[in-house]
Amino acid sequence: GLKFTSCSRSRCQRDAGRTREVAPQHLCHAARGPLPQGCCQGDPGGPATPWSEPTAAPGQHQGLDELDLYHLNLCLHFLKSIQSAGRVGKKNYFLKAVLSMKTEIEVFHCLLGRHQEEFSSLHNCFYRSGDSTARIWNLNENSNSGSTQLVLRHCIREGGHDVPSNKDVTSLDWNSDGTLLATGSYDGFARIWTEDGNLASTLGQHKGPIFALKWNKKGNYILSAGVDKTTIIWDAHTGEAKQQFPFHSAPALDVDWQNNTTFASCSTDMCIHVCRLGCDRPVKTFQGHTNEVNAIKWDPSGMLLASCSDDMTLKIWSMKQDTCVHDLQAHSKEIYTIKWSPTGPGTSNPNSNIMLASASFDSTVRLWDVDRGVCIHTLTKHQEPVYSVAFSPDGKYLASGSFDKCVHIWNTQSGTLVHSYRGTGGIFEVCWNARGDKVGASASDGSSCALPARPASALDIFQKRKRTLYLGN
Structure with a gap:
């Protein structure tokens, strides 16, 4: 069977003439069997490999406060080949590794609401993988026992028995109150899990792999999209398909x-459809992209829809018109994903202007003023394709993850790079916890981690860890 091992180490870092201790962070990695002491990365028995600060090129990353992090090892197999799942079309469908973080308020509010302060450093991390499992880790910085995990095994029925599907888990989403988790798989099934790891429902109607799924805000429906060219709305309570949209x-x-x-x-058909439960045809169809449409996102008010495509354009659509409101052309390669800032009308930050971030294979991230239809910042520190971007809950910071193994954190107002981490594999997904003090990241080598969004001061670390603080040259 699979053995679970973990290690947590701290490092000292030189910064502006001071040597200070860096608090160990939570990281997770896959391996078979027991790991030798100090083994953190790669094949079992291999050398320890840290998450660390990037090496700065001349004139770059100067003055940044960057941390050198080491892995917490947990058993997980994940994305041995980025081409393990083939997308129908001209190129392979690139499976993103996803890590989704929930704070203790989201996880425990409906169960242990009175203990929100007690669990102030607890998060739940979800990881999807290529071994037909999904895993949930409880990461508690104050616990001596380290991280614990739940393994969600994706099985199918064969000969009256449950056997592993041996298909990649491709997508996931928590419901709004953090009590149920939905996963989509390359085996064509969607599944609903309780937060303690029990399988609640198996949803089977797609005829092929599922590429995306989302809960609605109310939590009564799940929406899925598949290679079979259809989308399905599922009743989360009964597990039945409410309507399929072909x-x-x-x-x-x-x-x-x-x-x-x-x-x-x-879809790869270059079209965007807006559909409504109970309607037997799209209520709106947007056409204008000239290549596959990779991602779509409604703004927080639900008035504008953003889309990005392999045609290198980012388009903004409105239900009030058939043509796009803005056709934003600045990237020089495919745009992989987009995110709206949690600002403006309909958000908890109504007095801040709304922005849109786009991540591209041209190695850049762009921030857009959607009202004016102009790019306000081009973020250029990445050296490889950028696969994920995420705004902090207050919209003041943006995290980006790239195949160059780096996670960068940016100031959205100035466009400046304020913090960086280097991992041991290409970064496929980044996200923030609800407090905005941690950034989750997952990488191609099977590692995932919860990183501090802003480095702790030497005094904070000394008070927290109660260890000797060294000052010197």
Whole structure:
């Protein structure tokens, strides 16, 4: 069987003439069998490999406060080949590694609401993988026992028995109150899990791999998109399909809810459909992209829809018109993903201007003023394709992850790089916890981690760890 081992180490870092201790962080990695002491990365028995600060090129990253992190090892197999799942089309579907973080308020509010302060350093991390499992880790910085995990095994029925599907888990989403987790798999099934790791429902109607799925805000429906060219709304309580939407002429790649019953979907067919539960045809179809549409996102108010494509353009759509509101052309290669800032009308930050971030294979991230349709910042420190971006809950910072193994944290107002980490594999996904003090990241080598968004001061670390603080040259 699989053995679970973990290690946690601290390092000292030189910064502006001071040597200070860096608090160990939570990281997770896959391996078979027991790991020798000090082994953190790679094949079992291999040398320890840290998450660390990037090496700065001349004139770059100067003055940044960057941490040198070491892995916490847990058993997980994940993405041995980025081409293990083939997308129908001209190129392989690139499976993103996803890590989703929930704070203790989201996880425990409905169960242990009175203990929110007690669990102030507890998060839940979800990881999807290529070994037909998903895993949830409880990461508690104050616990001597380190991280614990739940293994969600994706099985199918064969000969009256449950056997591993041996298919990649491709997508995931928590419901709004953090009590249920939905996963989509390359075996064509969606599944609903309780937060303690029990399988609640198996949803089977797609005829092929599932590429995306999302809960609606109310939590009564799940939306999925598949290679079979269809999208399906599922009743989360009964596990039954409420309606299947067969409107695309090629695999559906992404979906996003506008409200609890209306959603948008995009496809390799270059079209975007807006559909509503109970309607037998799209209520709106947007056309204008000249290549595969990779991602779509409604803005927080639900008034504007953003889309990005392999045609290197980012388009903004409105239900009030058939043509796009803005056709934003600045990237020089495919745009992989987009994210709206949690600012403006309909958010908890209504007095801040809304922005849109786009991540591209041209190694850049761009921040857009959508009202004016202009790019306000081009973030250029990455050296390889950028696969993920995420805004902090207050919208003041943006995290980006790239195949160059780096996680960068940016100031969204100035466009400056304020913090960086280097991992041991290409970064496929980044996200923030609800407090905005941690960034989750997952990498191609099977590692995942919870990184401090802003480095702790030497005094903070001394008070927390109660260890000797060294000052010197």
